[in-house]
Amino acid sequence: MISLASITEKVRAGERISDDEALFLFNSNDLLAIGELAALANEAKNGSRVFFNVNRHINHTNICVNRCKFCAFSRTADEPGAYLLDLQEIGNRATEALHQGATEIHIVGGLHPDLPFEFYLEMLRTIKAVSPTLHIKAFTAVEIDYLSQISALSIAETLAELKGAGLGSLPGGGAEIFSEKIRDELCPEKISGRKWLAIMEEVHEAGLKSNATMLYGHLESFADRVDHMRQLRELQDRTGGFQVFIPLAFQPENTPLKLDKKAGTSGVDDLKTLAVARIYLDNFANIKAYWVMLGEKIAQVSLAFGVNDLDGTVVEEKIGHDAGAASPQTMSRDDIVALIRKAGRTPVERDTLYNELHTY
Numbered sequence: 001m002i003s004l005a006s007i008t009e010k011v012r013a014g015e016r017i018s019d020d021e022a023l024f025l026f027n028s029n030d031l032l033a034i035g036e037l038a039a040l041a042n043e044a045k046n047g048s049r050v051f052f053n054v055n056r057h058i059n060h061t062n063i064c065v066n067r068c069k070f071c072a073f074s075r076t077a078d079e080p081g082a083y084l085l086d087l088q089e090i091g092n093r094a095t096e097a098l099h100q101g102a103t104e105i106h107i108v109g110g111l112h113p114d115l116p117f118e119f120y121l122e123m124l125r126t127i128k129a130v131s132p133t134l135h136i137k138a139f140t141a142v143e144i145d146y147l148s149q150i151s152a153l154s155i156a157e158t159l160a161e162l163k164g165a166g167l168g169s170l171p172g173g174g175a176e177i178f179s180e181k182i183r184d185e186l187c188p189e190k191i192s193g194r195k196w197l198a199i200m201e202e203v204h205e206a207g208l209k210s211n212a213t214m215l216y217g218h219l220e221s222f223a224d225r226v227d228h229m230r231q232l233r234e235l236q237d238r239t240g241g242f243q244v245f246i247p248l249a250f251q252p253e254n255t256p257l258k259l260d261k262k263a264g265t266s267g268v269d270d271l272k273t274l275a276v277a278r279i280y281l282d283n284f285a286n287i288k289a290y291w292v293m294l295g296e297k298i299a300q301v302s303l304a305f306g307v308n309d310l311d312g313t314v315v316e317e318k319i320g321h322d323a324g325a326a327s328p329q330t331m332s333r334d335d336i337v338a339l340i341r342k343a344g345r346t347p348v349e350r351d352t353l354y355n356e357l358h359t360y
Contacts (some may be wrong), residue, residue: 001354002021002024003024003311004028004033007021007279008037011279012040014044014282017279017280019226019230021279022229022276023044023222024271025272025276025279026226026273027274028072031268034047034276034279035271035275036305037275037279038274038278038279039304039306040277042280042287042306042307043150046286046306046308047346048344048345049345049346049348050249050309050334050340050343050346050347050348050360051286051308051309051310051350052310052311052312052313052314052337052340052346052350053103053104053311053312053313053349053350053352054078054101054102054312054313054349055097055102055103055104055105055220056093056094056096056104057106057107058085058093058098058107059107059108060084060085060090060107060122061083061084061109061110061112061115062075062081062082062110062300062356063075063076063077063084063113064110064111064113065110065112065113066110066187066189068186068187073168077114084115089123090126090127091125091229094126094130094131094134095130096125096136101333102186103133103352103357104136104137104351104352105134105137106138106171106314107123107139108139108140108143108171108173109139111143111146111292115162115257116150117153119276120165120274121161121162121165122145122317124136124165124166124222124337125163125166127166128166133166135169135351135352135353136166136167136169136196137170137211138162138167138170139162139169139170139171140170140174140195141174141175141200141203142174142190142191143174144170144203145195145199145203153333155162155199155202156202156206159202159208159282160206162223163208168352168353169211169352169353170200170208170340171211171213172210172211172242172244172245174216175196175212175232176189176213177194177216177220177225178193178194178197178227179193179227179267180192180193182219182220185219186215186218186219192354193322194316197231197235200235200239201239201240203241204353206359208240208241209243210241210243210285211246211288212232212242212246213238213248213307214245214246214247214248214277215250216248216249216269216273217249217250217251217252218252225273226280227278228282229245229280231285232245232281233283233284236282236283240283242284243353244287244288244354245248245284245288245340246287246288246311247270247273247274247285247290248293249264249265249293249357250265263275267298267301270298270302271298271301271302272305273356274302275303276307278306278307279306285354286308287308288295288309288311289302289307289308289309289311290311291310291311291331292311294312297300300339300340300343302326303345310336313330314331333349338360340360341360345358347360348360349357352359
Protein backbone atom coordinates (compact mmCIF):
# COMPACT_ATOMS: atom_id res chain seq x y z
CA MET A 1 0.00 0.00 0.00
CA ILE A 2 1.40 3.38 -1.04
CA SER A 3 1.66 6.03 1.66
CA LEU A 4 3.77 9.08 2.44
CA ALA A 5 5.54 7.00 5.05
CA SER A 6 6.46 4.25 2.59
CA ILE A 7 7.65 6.79 0.00
CA THR A 8 9.68 8.57 2.69
CA GLU A 9 11.40 5.30 3.57
CA LYS A 10 12.42 4.82 -0.08
CA VAL A 11 13.72 8.37 -0.45
CA ARG A 12 15.73 8.13 2.78
CA ALA A 13 17.22 4.87 1.52
CA GLY A 14 18.10 6.45 -1.82
CA GLU A 15 15.69 4.18 -3.71
CA ARG A 16 13.80 5.18 -6.86
CA ILE A 17 10.09 5.82 -6.49
CA SER A 18 7.58 4.40 -8.97
CA ASP A 19 5.15 6.14 -11.30
CA ASP A 20 2.27 5.19 -9.01
CA GLU A 21 4.08 6.69 -6.04
CA ALA A 22 4.71 9.93 -7.97
CA LEU A 23 1.02 10.06 -8.87
CA PHE A 24 0.16 9.49 -5.22
CA LEU A 25 2.26 12.55 -4.30
CA PHE A 26 0.56 14.70 -6.94
CA ASN A 27 -2.84 13.71 -5.54
CA SER A 28 -1.83 14.30 -1.94
CA ASN A 29 -2.83 17.54 -0.23
CA ASP A 30 -0.01 17.33 2.30
CA LEU A 31 2.14 19.93 0.56
CA LEU A 32 4.48 20.51 3.47
CA ALA A 33 5.28 16.82 3.85
CA ILE A 34 5.98 16.54 0.12
CA GLY A 35 8.18 19.63 0.30
CA GLU A 36 10.09 18.25 3.26
CA LEU A 37 10.70 15.01 1.37
CA ALA A 38 11.90 16.91 -1.71
CA ALA A 39 14.19 19.03 0.44
CA LEU A 40 15.66 15.85 1.87
CA ALA A 41 16.30 14.46 -1.62
CA ASN A 42 17.85 17.74 -2.75
CA GLU A 43 20.08 18.10 0.30
CA ALA A 44 21.58 14.67 -0.38
CA LYS A 45 22.58 15.88 -3.84
CA ASN A 46 23.33 19.56 -3.39
CA GLY A 47 23.52 20.45 0.28
CA SER A 48 22.52 24.08 0.83
CA ARG A 49 23.89 25.31 -2.52
CA VAL A 50 21.60 27.10 -4.96
CA PHE A 51 22.91 27.76 -8.46
CA PHE A 52 22.38 30.72 -10.76
CA ASN A 53 24.23 32.13 -13.74
CA VAL A 54 24.70 35.48 -15.43
CA ASN A 55 23.08 35.05 -18.82
CA ARG A 56 21.32 36.94 -21.58
CA HIS A 57 18.34 35.76 -23.60
CA ILE A 58 18.25 36.68 -27.28
CA ASN A 59 15.00 35.73 -29.01
CA HIS A 60 16.16 36.47 -32.56
CA THR A 61 12.73 36.27 -34.22
CA ASN A 62 9.09 35.65 -33.37
CA ILE A 63 8.14 34.85 -36.98
CA CYS A 64 7.21 31.18 -37.04
CA VAL A 65 5.68 28.65 -39.42
CA ASN A 66 4.03 26.94 -36.44
CA ARG A 67 1.13 28.55 -34.59
CA CYS A 68 0.94 26.55 -31.36
CA LYS A 69 -2.26 27.28 -29.46
CA PHE A 70 -0.51 27.90 -26.15
CA CYS A 71 2.00 30.38 -27.62
CA ALA A 72 1.56 34.16 -27.43
CA PHE A 73 5.00 34.83 -28.92
CA SER A 74 4.76 33.66 -32.54
CA ARG A 75 3.70 35.86 -35.45
CA THR A 76 3.40 35.62 -39.21
CA ALA A 77 5.73 37.92 -41.12
CA ASP A 78 2.97 40.41 -41.99
CA GLU A 79 1.43 40.49 -38.52
CA PRO A 80 1.80 43.50 -36.19
CA GLY A 81 4.67 42.98 -33.78
CA ALA A 82 6.58 40.56 -36.03
CA TYR A 83 10.34 41.07 -35.92
CA LEU A 84 13.70 39.62 -36.96
CA LEU A 85 16.97 40.77 -35.44
CA ASP A 86 19.84 41.17 -37.89
CA LEU A 87 23.30 39.80 -37.15
CA GLN A 88 24.67 43.20 -36.18
CA GLU A 89 21.97 43.68 -33.53
CA ILE A 90 22.56 40.15 -32.22
CA GLY A 91 26.28 40.92 -31.99
CA ASN A 92 25.53 44.18 -30.18
CA ARG A 93 23.38 42.39 -27.61
CA ALA A 94 26.06 39.75 -27.07
CA THR A 95 28.64 42.51 -26.56
CA GLU A 96 26.37 44.21 -24.05
CA ALA A 97 25.91 40.90 -22.23
CA LEU A 98 29.67 40.32 -22.09
CA HIS A 99 30.20 43.76 -20.55
CA GLN A 100 27.55 42.91 -17.96
CA GLY A 101 29.50 39.83 -16.92
CA ALA A 102 27.42 37.22 -18.74
CA THR A 103 28.92 33.80 -19.35
CA GLU A 104 25.98 32.48 -21.39
CA ILE A 105 23.90 33.57 -24.36
CA HIS A 106 20.56 31.75 -24.51
CA ILE A 107 18.96 31.71 -27.97
CA VAL A 108 15.55 30.41 -29.00
CA GLY A 109 13.17 31.78 -31.61
CA GLY A 110 10.47 31.05 -34.13
CA LEU A 111 10.82 28.73 -37.11
CA HIS A 112 11.31 31.49 -39.68
CA PRO A 113 10.05 30.48 -43.15
CA ASP A 114 12.71 32.40 -45.11
CA LEU A 115 15.99 32.25 -43.20
CA PRO A 116 18.64 29.94 -44.68
CA PHE A 117 20.64 27.54 -42.54
CA GLU A 118 23.70 29.73 -43.05
CA PHE A 119 22.02 32.53 -41.05
CA TYR A 120 22.01 30.34 -37.95
CA LEU A 121 25.65 29.37 -38.41
CA GLU A 122 26.56 33.05 -38.89
CA MET A 123 24.57 33.96 -35.77
CA LEU A 124 26.67 31.53 -33.72
CA ARG A 125 29.91 32.78 -35.30
CA THR A 126 28.90 36.40 -34.67
CA ILE A 127 28.48 35.73 -30.96
CA LYS A 128 31.70 33.75 -30.73
CA ALA A 129 33.50 36.64 -32.46
CA VAL A 130 32.39 38.88 -29.57
CA SER A 131 34.16 36.54 -27.18
CA PRO A 132 35.11 32.87 -27.44
CA THR A 133 34.39 32.60 -23.71
CA LEU A 134 30.66 33.16 -24.18
CA HIS A 135 28.86 29.83 -24.00
CA ILE A 136 26.00 29.59 -26.50
CA LYS A 137 22.99 27.59 -25.33
CA ALA A 138 20.70 27.64 -28.35
CA PHE A 139 17.94 25.98 -30.34
CA THR A 140 15.30 23.66 -28.95
CA ALA A 141 14.86 20.16 -30.35
CA VAL A 142 12.00 21.61 -32.44
CA GLU A 143 14.40 24.13 -33.97
CA ILE A 144 17.03 21.45 -34.57
CA ASP A 145 14.48 19.38 -36.48
CA TYR A 146 13.55 22.44 -38.57
CA LEU A 147 17.19 23.31 -39.26
CA SER A 148 17.75 19.72 -40.38
CA GLN A 149 14.90 20.12 -42.87
CA ILE A 150 16.02 23.44 -44.37
CA SER A 151 19.66 22.32 -44.58
CA ALA A 152 18.81 18.88 -46.04
CA LEU A 153 21.16 17.39 -43.45
CA SER A 154 20.59 14.60 -40.95
CA ILE A 155 20.11 15.53 -37.31
CA ALA A 156 23.66 14.37 -36.56
CA GLU A 157 25.08 16.39 -39.46
CA THR A 158 23.07 19.46 -38.44
CA LEU A 159 24.38 19.24 -34.89
CA ALA A 160 27.95 18.84 -36.15
CA GLU A 161 27.65 22.00 -38.29
CA LEU A 162 26.15 23.99 -35.42
CA LYS A 163 28.70 22.69 -32.96
CA GLY A 164 31.48 23.67 -35.35
CA ALA A 165 30.08 27.21 -35.52
CA GLY A 166 30.02 27.58 -31.73
CA LEU A 167 26.97 25.82 -30.30
CA GLY A 168 27.77 24.74 -26.75
CA SER A 169 24.57 23.17 -25.39
CA LEU A 170 20.80 23.12 -25.88
CA PRO A 171 17.87 24.48 -23.88
CA GLY A 172 15.01 22.13 -23.10
CA GLY A 173 12.11 23.90 -24.79
CA GLY A 174 9.63 22.27 -27.13
CA ALA A 175 9.02 19.26 -24.91
CA GLU A 176 5.70 20.73 -23.68
CA ILE A 177 3.87 17.54 -22.64
CA PHE A 178 4.59 14.16 -24.27
CA SER A 179 1.00 12.85 -24.20
CA GLU A 180 0.01 12.50 -27.87
CA LYS A 181 -3.62 13.32 -27.15
CA ILE A 182 -2.84 16.54 -25.29
CA ARG A 183 -0.05 17.48 -27.69
CA ASP A 184 -2.45 17.20 -30.63
CA GLU A 185 -4.63 19.82 -28.96
CA LEU A 186 -1.80 22.10 -27.88
CA CYS A 187 0.58 22.05 -30.82
CA PRO A 188 -0.39 19.68 -33.64
CA GLU A 189 2.17 21.25 -36.02
CA LYS A 190 5.06 20.69 -33.64
CA ILE A 191 7.24 17.57 -33.66
CA SER A 192 5.92 14.68 -31.56
CA GLY A 193 7.13 13.97 -28.06
CA ARG A 194 8.76 10.81 -29.39
CA LYS A 195 10.68 12.87 -31.95
CA TRP A 196 11.74 15.38 -29.28
CA LEU A 197 13.20 12.58 -27.19
CA ALA A 198 14.93 11.00 -30.23
CA ILE A 199 16.56 14.33 -31.13
CA MET A 200 17.73 14.87 -27.57
CA GLU A 201 19.26 11.41 -27.58
CA GLU A 202 21.23 12.40 -30.69
CA VAL A 203 22.19 15.69 -29.03
CA HIS A 204 23.66 13.78 -26.11
CA GLU A 205 25.39 11.30 -28.41
CA ALA A 206 27.01 14.30 -30.14
CA GLY A 207 28.60 15.25 -26.82
CA LEU A 208 26.28 18.19 -26.13
CA LYS A 209 24.46 18.65 -22.84
CA SER A 210 20.87 19.87 -22.73
CA ASN A 211 18.10 20.90 -20.39
CA ALA A 212 14.70 19.21 -20.13
CA THR A 213 11.35 20.91 -19.62
CA MET A 214 7.67 20.19 -19.07
CA LEU A 215 4.85 22.66 -19.71
CA TYR A 216 2.12 22.13 -17.11
CA GLY A 217 -1.11 23.75 -15.99
CA HIS A 218 -3.10 23.58 -19.23
CA LEU A 219 -4.98 20.50 -20.51
CA GLU A 220 -2.86 17.77 -18.96
CA SER A 221 -3.60 15.52 -15.98
CA PHE A 222 -1.30 14.54 -13.13
CA ALA A 223 -0.88 11.19 -14.87
CA ASP A 224 0.32 13.00 -18.01
CA ARG A 225 2.93 14.82 -15.92
CA VAL A 226 4.20 11.59 -14.43
CA ASP A 227 4.32 9.93 -17.85
CA HIS A 228 6.30 12.90 -19.19
CA MET A 229 8.84 12.69 -16.37
CA ARG A 230 9.07 8.91 -16.76
CA GLN A 231 10.19 9.27 -20.37
CA LEU A 232 12.76 11.88 -19.39
CA ARG A 233 14.05 9.66 -16.58
CA GLU A 234 14.39 6.71 -18.95
CA LEU A 235 16.35 8.76 -21.49
CA GLN A 236 18.55 10.15 -18.73
CA ASP A 237 19.29 6.58 -17.64
CA ARG A 238 20.59 5.89 -21.15
CA THR A 239 22.53 9.08 -21.89
CA GLY A 240 23.11 11.12 -18.73
CA GLY A 241 22.95 14.17 -20.99
CA PHE A 242 20.30 16.23 -19.21
CA GLN A 243 21.71 18.82 -16.83
CA VAL A 244 18.53 20.11 -15.24
CA PHE A 245 14.75 19.64 -15.26
CA ILE A 246 12.62 22.77 -15.56
CA PRO A 247 8.84 22.57 -15.05
CA LEU A 248 7.38 25.55 -16.94
CA ALA A 249 4.16 26.99 -15.55
CA PHE A 250 1.67 27.68 -18.34
CA GLN A 251 0.90 31.37 -18.81
CA PRO A 252 -2.72 31.54 -20.06
CA GLU A 253 -2.96 35.22 -20.99
CA ASN A 254 -2.76 36.34 -24.62
CA THR A 255 -2.65 32.81 -26.02
CA PRO A 256 -5.02 31.39 -28.66
CA LEU A 257 -5.73 28.40 -26.41
CA LYS A 258 -9.21 28.93 -25.02
CA LEU A 259 -9.37 27.51 -21.53
CA ASP A 260 -11.46 28.01 -18.44
CA LYS A 261 -10.74 31.28 -16.63
CA LYS A 262 -9.22 29.21 -13.84
CA ALA A 263 -6.54 27.88 -16.21
CA GLY A 264 -2.94 28.30 -15.26
CA THR A 265 -1.21 27.20 -12.11
CA SER A 266 -1.50 28.06 -8.43
CA GLY A 267 1.38 28.52 -6.03
CA VAL A 268 0.49 25.19 -4.45
CA ASP A 269 0.59 23.43 -7.83
CA ASP A 270 3.90 25.07 -8.72
CA LEU A 271 5.57 24.02 -5.46
CA LYS A 272 4.12 20.51 -5.59
CA THR A 273 5.25 19.98 -9.19
CA LEU A 274 8.80 21.09 -8.41
CA ALA A 275 8.89 18.92 -5.29
CA VAL A 276 7.55 15.78 -7.00
CA ALA A 277 10.04 16.32 -9.81
CA ARG A 278 12.90 16.42 -7.30
CA ILE A 279 11.74 13.22 -5.63
CA TYR A 280 10.96 11.31 -8.84
CA LEU A 281 13.85 12.40 -11.08
CA ASP A 282 16.56 10.80 -9.00
CA ASN A 283 19.00 10.75 -11.94
CA PHE A 284 18.80 14.53 -12.51
CA ALA A 285 21.36 16.54 -10.56
CA ASN A 286 19.39 19.76 -10.69
CA ILE A 287 15.79 21.03 -10.53
CA LYS A 288 15.23 24.62 -11.66
CA ALA A 289 12.53 27.07 -10.63
CA TYR A 290 12.29 29.38 -13.62
CA TRP A 291 11.59 32.62 -11.80
CA VAL A 292 10.49 34.35 -15.01
CA MET A 293 7.30 32.27 -15.12
CA LEU A 294 6.86 31.57 -11.41
CA GLY A 295 7.62 35.03 -10.06
CA GLU A 296 10.37 35.78 -7.58
CA LYS A 297 8.48 34.90 -4.38
CA ILE A 298 7.28 31.43 -5.45
CA ALA A 299 10.76 30.76 -6.86
CA GLN A 300 12.27 31.74 -3.53
CA VAL A 301 9.88 29.54 -1.52
CA SER A 302 10.63 26.65 -3.90
CA LEU A 303 14.15 26.52 -2.45
CA ALA A 304 12.53 24.80 0.54
CA PHE A 305 10.76 22.35 -1.83
CA GLY A 306 13.73 20.60 -3.44
CA VAL A 307 14.84 23.27 -5.92
CA ASN A 308 18.55 24.08 -6.28
CA ASP A 309 18.66 26.33 -9.36
CA LEU A 310 17.01 29.67 -10.18
CA ASP A 311 18.22 30.15 -13.78
CA GLY A 312 19.97 33.48 -14.19
CA THR A 313 19.81 37.19 -14.80
CA VAL A 314 18.02 36.50 -18.14
CA VAL A 315 17.63 40.08 -19.50
CA GLU A 316 14.82 40.80 -21.98
CA GLU A 317 12.96 37.47 -21.98
CA LYS A 318 10.06 37.75 -24.43
CA ILE A 319 8.32 34.37 -24.79
CA GLY A 320 6.92 34.07 -21.27
CA HIS A 321 6.22 37.78 -20.98
CA ASP A 322 4.25 37.87 -24.23
CA ALA A 323 2.03 35.23 -22.64
CA GLY A 324 1.44 37.37 -19.57
CA ALA A 325 4.30 36.62 -17.15
CA ALA A 326 4.20 39.36 -14.51
CA SER A 327 7.83 39.02 -13.39
CA PRO A 328 10.50 41.56 -14.32
CA GLN A 329 12.51 40.84 -17.47
CA THR A 330 15.79 40.75 -15.59
CA MET A 331 17.28 40.32 -12.13
CA SER A 332 20.74 41.53 -11.23
CA ARG A 333 23.39 39.27 -9.77
CA ASP A 334 23.03 41.07 -6.42
CA ASP A 335 19.24 40.61 -6.46
CA ILE A 336 19.55 36.88 -7.06
CA VAL A 337 22.22 36.48 -4.37
CA ALA A 338 20.03 38.36 -1.88
CA LEU A 339 16.97 36.28 -2.79
CA ILE A 340 18.86 33.03 -2.19
CA ARG A 341 20.46 34.23 1.05
CA LYS A 342 17.10 35.33 2.46
CA ALA A 343 15.90 31.76 1.89
CA GLY A 344 18.74 30.52 4.11
CA ARG A 345 20.66 28.98 1.22
CA THR A 346 24.16 29.44 -0.20
CA PRO A 347 24.29 31.26 -3.56
CA VAL A 348 26.66 29.73 -6.10
CA GLU A 349 27.28 31.37 -9.46
CA ARG A 350 27.81 28.72 -12.14
CA ASP A 351 28.48 28.54 -15.82
CA THR A 352 26.14 26.80 -18.28
CA LEU A 353 27.73 23.40 -17.68
CA TYR A 354 27.39 23.73 -13.89
CA ASN A 355 31.03 24.46 -13.20
CA GLU A 356 31.08 26.53 -10.01
CA LEU A 357 32.48 30.03 -10.55
CA HIS A 358 31.92 31.74 -7.23
CA THR A 359 30.32 30.91 -3.88
CA TYR A 360 28.83 33.87 -2.03
